[in-house]
Every structure is written in structure tokens, then in C-alpha cells.
Amino acid sequence: MASFVALFFSVIIQTSLLPVFFPVGSVPDVVLILIMFWTIRSGFEKNLARTVMGGFLLDIFSFWPAGINIFSFVTVSFLVAWIGKRFLTSQLMWRFFLMLIVIFFGGLINSIITFVLWNARAGFGGVSFGSLSLYPNLFWKSLFDAVLFMLVYWSLDRWDRRSGQNRRILIVR
Amino acid sequence: MPKKFSSKIIKLAVVLAICLVLVFFDPRGLLSPVRNFFLEIGYPFQKVFYGLGRDMDEFFSFLGSIGSMRNENADLIRENNSLASQVAALQEVKSENNMLRQQLSLAPRNKYDLEASLVIGQDPQSLGSWITIDKGSSEGIAVGMPVIVSDGILVGKISAIGMHSAKVSLLTDSATAVDVNDSETGAKGIIKGAYGLGIIMDMVSQSDVLNVGDTIVTSGLSGDIPSGLLVGKIQEVRLSPDKLFQQAIVMPRLRYDNLDMVFIIKR
Numbered sequence: 001m002a003s004f005v006a007l008f009f010s011v012i013i014q015t016s017l018l019p020v021f022f023p024v025g026s027v028p029d030v031v032l033i034l035i036m037f038w039t040i041r042s043g044f045e046k047n048l049a050r051t052v053m054g055g056f057l058l059d060i061f062s063f064w065p066a067g068i069n070i071f072s073f074v075t076v077s078f079l080v081a082w083i084g085k086r087f088l089t090s091q092l093m094w095r096f097f098l099m100l101i102v103i104f105f106g107g108l109i110n111s112i113i114t115f116v117l118w119n120a121r122a123g124f125g126g127v128s129f130g131s132l133s134l135y136p137n138l139f140w141k142s143l144f145d146a147v148l149f150m151l152v153y154w155s156l157d158r159w160d161r162r163s164g165q166n167r168r169i170l171i172v173r
Numbered sequence: 174m175p176k177k178f179s180s181k182i183i184k185l186a187v188v189l190a191i192c193l194v195l196v197f198f199d200p201r202g203l204l205s206p207v208r209n210f211f212l213e214i215g216y217p218f219q220k221v222f223y224g225l226g227r228d229m230d231e232f233f234s235f236l237g238s239i240g241s242m243r244n245e246n247a248d249l250i251r252e253n254n255s256l257a258s259q260v261a262a263l264q265e266v267k268s269e270n271n272m273l274r275q276q277l278s279l280a281p282r283n284k285y286d287l288e289a290s291l292v293i294g295q296d297p298q299s300l301g302s303w304i305t306i307d308k309g310s311s312e313g314i315a316v317g318m319p320v321i322v323s324d325g326i327l328v329g330k331i332s333a334i335g336m337h338s339a340k341v342s343l344l345t346d347s348a349t350a351v352d353v354n355d356s357e358t359g360a361k362g363i364i365k366g367a368y369g370l371g372i373i374m375d376m377v378s379q380s381d382v383l384n385v386g387d388t389i390v391t392s393g394l395s396g397d398i399p400s401g402l403l404v405g406k407i408q409e410v411r412l413s414p415d416k417l418f419q420q421a422i423v424m425p426r427l428r429y430d431n432l433d434m435v436f437i438i439k440r
Contacts, residue, residue: 008215015305016219019295020226027297047182052188060211063218063303063333065341066204067195074188078181117196120223126241 028138044081072113107145212335302346327402352394
């Protein structure tokens, strides 16, 4: 229930609060950040229901066909879990730094997947993949994702430990 | 292949396959009760959060401007004196403006049944270029209705509705298409969004004339959007990629990311 409430308010913040402060196209993916954080903590499978719920809620409040954000979030979550298991270390600063990189590229991949799915639905009418390079603020959006993650990481970490929802399954190498 | 790994792959494949079915078959009718349920729950929060965001934005802008207020005040006094003398001259311009408005057939506000609505959300991803407003089907709003700002400037069309909220696809949305004409030369075309990058007037015959700086207004040809609503000014004229038509890049009259209140033309 706590996860659902967190996801719900993340979606509201992403669609109604943050667009006021950020330029069009560069609003941070709050929901995705939350999902990537949980995935790093608890793994892909344990987090799958929350990933689907987060994507579904964002699709609902974006008035998009249900499935675009779910598809993207699940794919990103899978990749993050795969990378997390192999590369994230237990050393705190390195771990935090690597997580930032994961968040940055996770946001980038999410934007690319939603762009492709959105245009595939419309039959790529006059759109080429080359136009992705023109997709405004793609870099800034991912950068803001990383910065926002940096700002909320410790609060998220504390809340997550307190709620005890995710037990670490990180394999330390 | 390890068991754990294969179960993970199977779950991933199943979820992705279901998503693809949902995305490409888009069973809106099936999901609309669920959608409406969540939109109803979220509507008051969206309203509060968007209002809060606006207030915070104004507050920070105010704080940032305190330093420059003293100089601005002196400038404003000077400007006020100058403006007072211009008011008289503007009376004449006003009557001329009325005449031009008639000539351009720009839509007067009192011609329509307008429903005022607050903006409560925006597209965070800029793929669809949309805003969410706080009026929906319970207020008589329907899909396809044009949305303007107070001066009769078209900003988009209603593209999806909930009970108390609706999605407005902006003119910058690639899926939005509106019949327009050049008010100076009469050239007809269709405007559509360029994936959040602006507005393009397309399908203009090569025999028609388009000039940089011309005003673009709705033509009313499609029937769902009345004629004479202002769209913007031509910034650049070029040939379409297939060289069959002319295209014009249109500069909108206002910034769509700064909207607070809009009006829906109900009829």
C-alpha cells in the first residue's frame, strides 16, 4: 500500500507539479527514478508488480494508451537489475556514483523506448529514427533525473530501510 | 539456462507482450472505467499540486526580481508618463483594429459558448504535447472541442476526457491537425505539430503565396473548429520534403508551457 501511495504521488508530482518548473521535455522521471531505486534494492522480479503499477499510473495520467510506460519501465527495470547485479559494489561512494550513471542511462533508454513506441503506434508517419536526435532536451531530462536522484537518495534510502520493504539482495563482488 | 534466469526472462517476455497488445490495440473502452476511477482520485491532487507549483514559481520569481525592482520602478514612472500620451493615440488605433479584425475575420470572444478551465497538468515527456484541464464530461466537454486562450488564440483540441478532467492536445502535438489559412494571401493548408519542436503549416499548394510574417488563422473547413481563431505568424517558408507542397514554420502567439487558464469552445 505504501508503495502504491508513493507511486501515485510521484505520478501526480511528475505530471502536475514539476512541469511548472522545468522546460518542456526535460521534466525528471520521478516514477522511473523510484522504480530504478527499488529495482537496485530488491531486484527485477520482486519489484515487477510495482514497476507495472508505476507505468500503468503514468499511462493513465498522461492519457496515453495503457502499456507504453509499462513496457518502457519493465525493460529499464530489467536492464538496471542486470547491471546492478554485476557492477554495483558495496563501497558507498562508488555505489552511489555508479547508481547515478545507471539512473542517467535508465532515463535515456526510457525516453528512447517511449519515443519509438509512441511513433510506432502512429505507423512512423513521416518520422525517422534520425529525428530522435532532434528530440528536445533528451540529455537534460536524463541529467535532471540524475540530479533529482542525488537530492532524494538519502531520504529514499532512509524511508526504504524504515519501511523494511526491500531487503538487500545485492551480490558483493 | 539457470531456472531463476529463465523465469525472469519468461516474466519479462509475458509483460512486454501484453504491453504491446495493449499499445497497438488500445482497448480504451475496456480500460476507460479504470482510467476514470484513477483520474477521479487524482483530480483534486493534480489541482492542488499544479496550483502549488504556480504559486511557488511566482514566489521564486518575485524573490529573484526584488533586486531589480528599484530600477524598474524608476523606469516604470518614466514609461507611465510616456504611455499616458500614447493612450490618446491608441483610441484611433482601436477603431482601426476593429476594422482589421472584421477584415481578418478574427473570432470575437462573445461569439461562442465558452467554458473557462484551469490547467492542472502538463506533458512531462513532450512526446504528445498536451495539458490537462479541470473540466470534463460532467461539464459538457467533448472530444474534438477547440481550446483557446482569452484573446481568441487557438491552443489545441480536446483529445480525451474524464469526468472532471480532460486532455488538451496542443497545436505542437504531432497528432493535432487543423485547417488554416493565411489571412493576408488566403493560402490554405493544415497545421500540425512537429514533435514538440513547433508548428508546421503543411499541404499548401505551390500556386498559393506564403510570406514570412503573415498571420495564420483557422479556416473552419473541417467544421469542428470555427474560422478566425488566431494561430500564429509565419517564421519561415520552404518546400515539403517531397517537393509537392509548400510548408511554413509557424511561430505560435504564446508559450504553451505557461498556460494557467484556457477556454473551451462548447459550440
